[in-house]
Amino acid sequence: MSFKIAIIGAGSVGFTKKLFTDILCVPEFKGIEFALTDVSEHNLQMIKAILDRIVEANKLPTKVTATTDRRKALEGARYVISCVRVGGLEAYGDDIRIPLKYGIDQCVGDTICAGGILYGQRNIPVILDFCKDIREVAETDAKFLNYANPMAMNTWAAIEYGKVDTVGLCHGVQHGAEQIAEVLGAKSPRELDYVCSGINHQTWFIELRLNGREIGKDELVAAFEAHPVYSRQEKLRIDVLKRFGVYSTESNGHLSEYLPWYRKRPDEITRWIDMSDWIHGETGGYLRYSTETRNWFETEYPQFLEAASKPIDPSKRSNEHASHILEALETNRVYRGHFNVKNDGVITNLPQDAIVESPGFVDRFGINMAAGITLPEACAATCMSSINVQRMSVHAAISGDIDLLKLAVLHDPLVGAVSTPEEVWQMVDEMVVAQAAWLPQYAHAVPAAKERLSKSRVKTREWAGAARRSVRSIEELRAEKAALKQAG
Template sequence: MPRIVFLGAGSVVFTRQLLNDLLRFDDLPTLTIVLHDIDADRLAVAEGTARHVARRRGRELDLEATADRRAALAGADFVVNMIQVGGVAATKVDLEIPASHGLLQTIGDTTGVGGVFRALRTFPVLTGIAHDMQELCPDAWFLNYTNPMAMNVWWMSVVAPDIKTLGLCHSVYWTVNDLCDLVGVPLEETHHRAAGVNHQSWLYEWSHNGEDLYPRLRALIDSDPELQRRVRAEIFRRIGFYPTETSEHSSEYLSWFLRDPAQIERFRIEPLQYIGISDDNVAEFHAAREALDAGTDLELDDGAAEYAPQVIHSILTGTERVIHANVVNTGLIDNLPQGSVVEVPALVNAEGVHPIAVGSIAEQGAALNRTYLSVAGLTIEAVKRGDPELVRQAVLVDPNASSTLTPAQIWTLCDDLTAAHAVYLPVALGGTLEQETVPA
């Protein structure tokens, strides 16, 4: 039986969605699903959720739940990663400490100072996972959902280039879904392709029966003052291509918005939004636990269409499909740095995942992508070299941080975040974690 391991399965709502999507495929064999989490309470709820979804879908599962990561990984065919190192508490620190210094973020998990420090917390754990996989399941696919996506996939390419790593995110799908609703065409009748970096890819093809849909979108935005008050609409108007992440998240990739209260008001941005989202996620966990204890049904969403179940289904059954995936840039996008991690279309079939080379993307979009990849690349180098100055230089390159704070303020902010996250950070970077992060 195919063995599918969920790392960080205590993210029970996401685990529920992935399992629901997976078990909707009626041509899959009986699966061995292995749930792993370091939180016993969350792991128990994840196990109850898995049994509930299997019952609702009328499917048999060989189900295991364990706090032992190595036991979970032994013999795995697919490893789905959705860990959050430090949990909600660390996520709030990534937003609240910068805000106390005057630096606003909205989500803070992918780019900027929040993304950098989330990466620094996550890399040591990824290194351990990679080493375990090399020993226990060297042929398994590592399907990563954990942010910062580009940095984490890039780090895996550093510590375990032999592991088949794929970064998966639903941003492209939901962007096109929402745009199709806006212009009034069925999503399933459209052709769409995007490329760039995760959370800042550019929709370079979007058509319906051969008709380019961008003119319709431009006309709608030009005629609607309220649409013009959305961050993504502004980026589209200035850059010429639509970005593939929400307006709130897109705002923190650039210097244009969060440094200025007038811009925050004009574009209806909610700073520190992810604190509320994190609290909602905790509330959803408690609601799921209460529902399982009471024997009532959990809500199952049949419209999410997550990529990991599709990848697993295609590899196991040979069904061909095209998704968008985050992979190392090996000639896939000509005008982004080779060896960095980019988001491109990819064909998935029984032989695996085959990223599609797209050539050069629009130079104005690539210019913005290169800024983020510079932040990511400096973060990677900081951990490889054990150099805390490079951490601060990575944040200095970030457009949002550098447009708000002086260099001296950025250094002080990074000192404060290092102290707050010390238990998760390597000793070489000012933390207390005595763990090798790069193979000798």
């Protein structure tokens, strides 16, 4: 086969390499073209060198190009994959730092909450630029695969305003299923069948069968509580399972941002999280992890380049959806996965305009969603709180209406549990001023925001959060990796 895949934000080096090798595990795809694009020439050249080394080592006819000219990369592309982070770690740092001044302690801050909403404001104008280019220079009816967070907001904007055939992709469902299979003693995750439905990062395992046998709440609770690791790392998720009756896909730390009962008071945060890894609830955990990962890659790049000389092993193909979707569309080998799409009847008790994550099947006819799923009422209620915030956030990003943006942040469950309206209004002013370089739609509002900040009497505090760890040095990371290798 011969077609072109464009990857926007290809400087996300590790993830781009994973997608690349996954796709090349499909035998029919050996002769396709990958067009990489990013705003960073430096990152582009690093990832291109790695992918070129993979092509050379495996003696493939695959073509790899790299350019900072996005339209050139998109010309003639049949598939466009986005994994961008607008503003990079600099803006992400503000997403965590500024809300902390107002008592809002986030672990990730990339979906909703104050950080996720501002992340969406930065991304959505850029997503619409991508869509414009796709409509104008890509193949007719090109498919846009969005991996970038905030998943629901980005996908909502691309479908509703970008008018491009878009699907949002995440790996939370797969990771949650792997956990469940492990605690139930399965030899392989393939022994577990499930229906998982909701919205991105708030998706719920509403049906579970292990080798055909139905798994109920009590058995699942007992299995998690008996597990030597998850019983400690996933305390919050287990508590939600007990109360809601179903298990959530999202990690302990990330889930705590959407359910304010667990993260609104510092003493409660430390009760429910685990500090063995960032993902279990650490304050600004993903920011620290991302910073360390970037620093490690920059320093250890020669090792990454050397590792690229190894043969591609199809048995190690990941469970990221992208390669499997492309394989199904191009070869008609049917694939079942969980995808982010506009609701339109997929989930009966969520709004029809919302972006939902639910089961679907892919073949040459496209992505075909299973319709008519009804969530348990508590799950639907939790999703609704986020959907209302997402809808306002998307509309604010499109219109540049700072008052609507403030209302979106005010209605966020965790923000509303922690902050007063006066604090929210000042916090949003501060975040918009700090991130003005990435928020062109709010340029008209920045002078007035600065003026309000100069006169504000709302008190803030310099606070690192309830459970903060410092960014580790390269030397510390090397020592930790060496200790793990020796112990393992």
